[in-house]
Amino acid sequence: MSTSDSTSSLPVTLDSINPKVLKCEYAVRGEIVNIAQKLQEDLKSNKDAYPFDEIIYCNIGNPQSLGQLPIKFFREVLALCDHTSLLDESETHGLFSTDSIDRAWKILDQIPGRATGAYSHSQGIKGLRDTIAAGIEARDGFPADPNDIFLTDGASPAVHMMMQLLLSSEKDGILCPIPQYPLYSASIALHGGSLVPYYLDEATGWGLEISDLKKQLEEARSKGITVRALVVINPGNPTGQVLAEENQRDIVKFCKEEGLVLLADEVYQENVYVPDKKFHSFKKVARALEYGEKDIALVSFQSVSKGYYGECGKRGGYMEVTGFSPDVREQIYKVASVNLCSNISGQILASLVMSPPKPGDDSYDSYMAERDGILSSMAKRAKTLEDALNSLEGVTCNRAEGAMYLFPRINLPQKAIEAAEAAKTAPDAFYCKRLLNATGVVVVPGSGFGQVPGTWHFRCTILPQEDRIPAIVNRLTEFHKSFMDEFRD
Amino acid sequence: MSTSDSTSSLPVTLDSINPKVLKCEYAVRGEIVNIAQKLQEDLKSNKDAYPFDEIIYCNIGNPQSLGQLPIKFFREVLALCDHTSLLDESETHGLFSTDSIDRAWKILDQIPGRATGAYSHSQGIKGLRDTIAAGIEARDGFPADPNDIFLTDGASPAVHMMMQLLLSSEKDGILCPIPQYPLYSASIALHGGSLVPYYLDEATGWGLEISDLKKQLEEARSKGITVRALVVINPGNPTGQVLAEENQRDIVKFCKEEGLVLLADEVYQENVYVPDKKFHSFKKVARALEYGEKDIALVSFQSVSKGYYGECGKRGGYMEVTGFSPDVREQIYKVASVNLCSNISGQILASLVMSPPKPGDDSYDSYMAERDGILSSMAKRAKTLEDALNSLEGVTCNRAEGAMYLFPRINLPQKAIEAAEAAKTAPDAFYCKRLLNATGVVVVPGSGFGQVPGTWHFRCTILPQEDRIPAIVNRLTEFHKSFMDEFRD
Known part of the structure; x- marks a missing residue:
């Protein structure tokens, strides 16, 4: 030392x-x-x-x-995509589920040259983005566009990318819940912006009050801060609350009215434990309000690290970016391209968690x-x-x-x-x-x-x-x- | 649209x-x-x-x-580490090389709980860093410390991390070769610093002249720019030259004298095609000059995307960070920790490329x-x-x-x-x-x-x-x- x-x-x-x-x-x-x-x-x-x-x-x-074990189907597909010559061996049929073999073939066919060791498109492999978009559509009942998906190494780099885009100086602010997951405060600090706090109300189960959002927004504006975006973590981290749909509608309206990008951390979308609450994506809530691409700018973050799969070490994730003009979207693509692409195993896994085995598939019962x-x-x-x-x-x-x-x-x-x-x-x-x-x-x-x-x-x-x-x-x-x-x- | x-x-x-x-x-x-x-x-x-x-x-x-195919041994080990229950099946011995099975067990034993799906230490799994450090020692003939290794998703995030650390404003400059790999100019722009160019001399096979470095450094200083670091890409990208050891010694001495961090892009260290040139790492050159930890701050970047393996899609890589004080090192660790860790398959692959099959191993002949x-x-x-x-x-x-x-x-x-x-x-x-x-x-x-x-x-x-x-x-x-x-x- x-x-x-x-x-x-x-x-x-x-x-x-x-x-x-x-x-x-x-x-x-x-x-x-x-x-x-x-x-x-x-x-x-x-x-x-x-x-x-x-x-x-x-x-x-x-x-x-x-000690949580990985979901077997996911790991089967990953292993087959890593070591593709297994697919040519007859013993493989005894060792792997039929649907994992089918899925591996399907994925390989989506990768140019079946090259799982090549850099992909900087937003991620197109076929995998198609699968993810279809998964989002099935979840929400509203269309999703594969060109809106940016696959990333976990959700963290996606959050950094948006902060990098939105923050020029400490005169740019981001409304952030308190308590919050400290990736947000860390990323805002690293990119030189201002964290504009809004408090979740512990007495009402970490409730989010629009009136408090408004108060904090106005206070920040009075200090000369341009608030660029609102971060909402739902289900909450570290607070564990699941927002009511009504509350989400108010948040969406607030963002539209105030011209804020809604940064929706939805990485715990599979983790809801109480029968009286249900996860609704902010995109679904916005579209149900008939807010389209030109009404609200919304980024939804998802990760393979959470859910029931908990594949933290694989560093897979994506952001769905809607309501940005083509020229701004081009800038997001450019920043993504500087790092070339996210890791392909993580990309594959992100497609798997959004499209797990279905009834009738060989793995379905064990997967469920x-x-x-x-x-x-x-x-x-x-x-x-x-x-x-x-x-x-x-x-x-x-x-x-x-x-x-x-x-x-x-x-x-x-x-x-x-x-x-x-x-x-x-x-x-x-x-x-x-x-x-x-x-x-x-x-x-x-x-x-x-x-x-x-x-x-x-x-x-x-x-x-x-x-x-x-x-x-x-x-x-x-x-x-x-x-x-x-x-x- | x-x-x-x-x-x-x-x-x-x-x-x-x-x-x-x-x-x-x-x-x-x-x-x-x-x-x-x-x-x-x-x-x-x-x-x-x-x-x-x-x-x-x-x-x-x-x-x-x-169309380049991946190295079979590497992919065997990755598949076994992804889907570890294969290791318990007798058919696996027919499908995989003996040394890939041994290596997978060795790696799993280095991962707490054998959990390849868990976040690792933010610098990467300790046992893999041990293997990489041993590989660097074998390459250079000088000691390497696993605590100096930061595993990253390819080399790009490592370069960003150093730029983020070193650049506060456009008053901070980085000496960069021209022509250069545009990751450097992009990263310097994104982090708000100044690129201080030095020209490689096309007439002498893209030679690097210390006199030109000095001139550019002085010119930048006269403009009020504090030059923090020198980037050297060896073998060169896009220029393909391999530096002579004598030239490297002069570069190391220059960095020591001028108080510059040497950012050594050594991702093409395996790619040398001419008999009259050989790759020498800058760390080896520095240590051979008897420059130790307190004489020169040196960061070496390595990636699994290049070499003969070309595993771009796996996003594995590392930086070896030497000559930084413990308090600064702590800051680098903190920035790494905000993104939790790099992907585990990429980490494993980084250890494999630094420790490929050896004579006597089952895979050795086919690997070679x-x-x-x-x-x-x-x-x-x-x-x-x-x-x-x-x-x-x-x-x-x-x-x-x-x-x-x-x-x-x-x-x-x-x-x-x-x-x-x-x-x-x-x-x-x-x-x-x-x-x-x-x-x-x-x-x-x-x-x-x-x-x-x-x-x-x-x-x-x-x-x-x-x-x-x-x-x-x-x-x-x-x-x-x-x-x-x-x-x-």
């Missing part, structure tokens, strides 16, 4: 780098995760030094890292069993963790209607807040570090997502496998009791 | 978007490629309207799009035959095309010592230059469009890469398969003759 002395002659210093990079924060992989990684290393050689024997990463929506097993287990885990959190002293937790997270509020005793101040850390980060050191459970402080000043939260995924939930609940409950005993006023 | 009238109420216009996006240019997928794509569409229904029956894309280094077959064929194709180009009236073409391109200079007749002016296009673009319309061959005008003012070039890949080269040479020769006949002064 270099000391500051030995590095003093190096050309790059914190003072000389882009200040936007310094400003950017991303708590989901921040300080607490770094501590956890060090603990995990130390655990290997020093098992007896800790009151736990493993680190449980509840900091990030990464299902397969916690895998899918429903994962989603119903997630719903169960969400409820168990929610109930456990609500039973803790000073903790209240809204239900996870969707997504993969709980975002409980902790009413921290004054003595804990003072102890955090003495340790020069935010009170919720203080709590989360204590939790990590006592239990090995990694969660992210609410301050990483934003929260009403003076309130404290943390985000915890619902992703540990079901058989481990009781132990996590026990550890959490025990820790919280002793924490409160130590700091209770 | 919307008309400007019907889109006038849309919130986003060319006037309101980020001007840096407008400024960015990327000719490799620019206007000529768009024309080619339209021709290709039209060819399907309108075959008789054209003097050719297919479009041959020589605009981009995309070997598998032109594939590899040598591809590289020797590329060398042959480069020579054939080079000779053909040099035989054309008014065309001179340096040899492709390495990389995948020829960059011939065309001395265009004055009448052609005037015709181009009348058509409101650059003379080299005029020539390339004529070439496309007459032959279906897509090349990129030199103006997309930069060139000495008043000189005209185009970039043409050496990637069409060998059996198609004679036809391409014929078409090219015939076209050039008739072009010169039309415009000869």
Whole structure:
């Protein structure tokens, strides 16, 4: 490790780098995760030094890292497309489902020269975009155009691309929910714009009030900020709420009236756990209002990392871009083309999640069993963790209607807040570090997502496998009791 | 298609978007490629309207799009890592090479929970970075640290990441070769910095003169620009030269003396075709000069898209970052973490290309035959095309010592230059469009890469398969003759 002395002659210093990079924060992989990684290393050689024997990463929506298995059909198709000569072997028919073989052939025929190792069109392979557009049409009941689809390495690069397009300086603002997924604040910081916050109302299950949107918009405008877009995350991250259709209609109308691009983060569209809520895409809501291409500019983000599939490592995703003029669309295409294309396996997977096996297909029954097993287990885990959190002293937790997270509020005793101040850390980060050191459970402080000043939260995924939930609940409950005993006023 | 009238109420216009996006240019997928794509569409229904029956894309280094087959061992390992339950089937031993099965197990054991569908560490899976570091050590004879490796979705995002770090405003400059691969100019434009050009000398085989670097550096400084880094592409793109070790030593010394980060684009390190030249990494050259971590800040970019493997669609790559202080390194990690991680198949492939089969392995002989077959064929194709180009009236073409391109200079007749002016296009673009319309061959005008003012070039890949080269040479020769006949002064 270099000391500051030995590095003093190096050309790059914190003072000389882009200040936007310094400003950017991303708590989901921040300080607490770094501590956890060090603990995990130390655990290997020093098992007896800790009151736990493993680190449980509840900091990030990464299902397969916690034991969720991939959907078999998807992986069959990917393997066949990677190693296409398998398709010529007779043994393959014994090893792979019939529909995975059919699908692999269909996909290969959509790729010029069947070359899965070639750069594709910068928006993604046309045939795969056709499949995705057909999937969107089936979902929404309104037409979708494959030329509106931009396939990307997960949703994150798509968000960056839109921020890069929309933000020229800090005089350009983006309305963002608070709490929010910190990709948005990080991306706005990196591209030098202003985050214009609007608060979700915890008391009404993280409700989104148009009147608050309007107030924040006007306040930003009065400061000379041109607000370019509104970010809505539905189902919510970290907050887990699923918007009512009525509410979505008001949001769409608001964007049209105020001339805002609607950036709709819909990556949790498959993750809805309560019978009284249903996912509606913003595009469907807009089209049902008879708002067409020239009424509203709307970008919908989707990812293969979420849903029941949770294929985070594949980095597949897309954005559907509607309501932009051809000349602006050309600029989006140009920026996409500088990176040539997104990875082909991720592109294929994005087409598969939008077009999974259908009744009658060889894989259909096993696919449905895998899918429903994962989603119903997630719903169960969400409820168990929610109930456990609500039973803790000073903790209240809204239900996870969707997504993969709980975002409980902790009413921290004054003595804990003072102890955090003495340790020069935010009170919720203080709590989360204590939790990590006592239990090995990694969660992210609410301050990483934003929260009403003076309130404290943390985000915890619902992703540990079901058989481990009781132990996590026990550890959490025990820790919280002793924490409160130590700091209770 | 919307008309400007019907889109006038849309919130986003060319006037309101980020001007840096407008400024960015990327000719490799620019206007000529768009024309080619339209021709290709039209060819399907309108075959008789054209003097050719297919479009041959020589605009981009995309070997598998032109029929190059992937290396079998690499694809076997990827398929096994995608669909891991294959490893439990007895038939797999008949279908896959023994060493691909061993390697897949080894890789799976390096991934926590064997979860190839999980986000990894934001720098990439540690075990794969170990393998890559060992590959770099074997290549260079100097140590490499896995903690210096950042795995990325191809080399492009790595270049963007460094530009984002180093550029705060147009007062920050990057020394860039002219001609250059336009990722650099595009990325500098998108991140709002200044490109400080230095010219490669065509007369000496695209030689790089330190005196010219110095002159350009001083000129930029006199304009108040702080030059942060020097980009060197070796082997050169689009120019194909391979730097002599002596020249590299001078470049390293220059960067140390002038406090510049050396951004070394080494993605063509496997592509050297002439016996009198050899690839040396800049890190090896620096370490051989006994320059350590605190003497020089050096970033080396590598990609799975190039080499003999040409796995462009997999989007794998890495950068090796040395000579940065821990606090700056932390900032690079943070920016990487905002996008979570690069795709796992690309990560695996990056480890494979840095650690291919070894003597004694089941795949070794077939792997070597594939590899040598591809590289020797590329060398042959480069020579054939080079000779053909040099035989054309008014065309001179340096040899492709390495990389995948020829960059011939065309001395265009004055009448052609005037015709181009009348058509409101650059003379080299005029020539390339004529070439496309007459032959279906897509090349990129030199103006997309930069060139000495008043000189005209185009970039043409050496990637069409060998059996198609004679036809391409014929078409090219015939076209050039008739072009010169039309415009000869």
